């Protein structure tokens with residue numbers, strides 16, 4: 001792998017490894033664009049519920065998921081300041097780019113002499129971002145499954161409450177029938 005530029009001076013241009021992300025859409029991984037999923041309960045009953053995975057907040061499901069398509073994006077920065085911190089475990093170099101009142105700080109280990117040199121690090125960042133994104137989707141999918149569990153739970157509870165109500169009504173009717181007539 002091409003080594004980063006650790007000794008740039010003020011006025012030099014370095015190429016910073018970046019992973020550019022563009023928002024795109026694809027069919028929802030859970031409902032596959034259907035906007036609804038079918039819950040099969042223990043008694044075999046099928047219940048159709050709105051897909052929670054592709055709903056944003058309380059809005060209706062969209063049937064699609066938005067994601068970022070990442071691509072290597074080496075970006076030139078003009079160095080306007082160098083920060084070097086020496087510690088017992090080594091030296092950290094950061095470059096500033098911008099005016100004295102507003103600048104961006106980049107780690108020297110992400111800076112390279114040319115766009116081509118930066119590509120290896122860019123590819124690593126793309127892979128990192130994609131992995132993070134996938135992990136976030138998987139966590140969301142877990143939440144979605146617990147949502148389905150809650151739907152099932154409330155349906156079960158409603159049924160139990162109905163059965164209880166039936167029982168108490170029958171019981172009340174039976175008591176009434178036993179009421180001594182005057």
Ligand SMILES: [Zn+2]
Nearest residue numbers: 028031051054
């Ligand atoms: Zn969906």
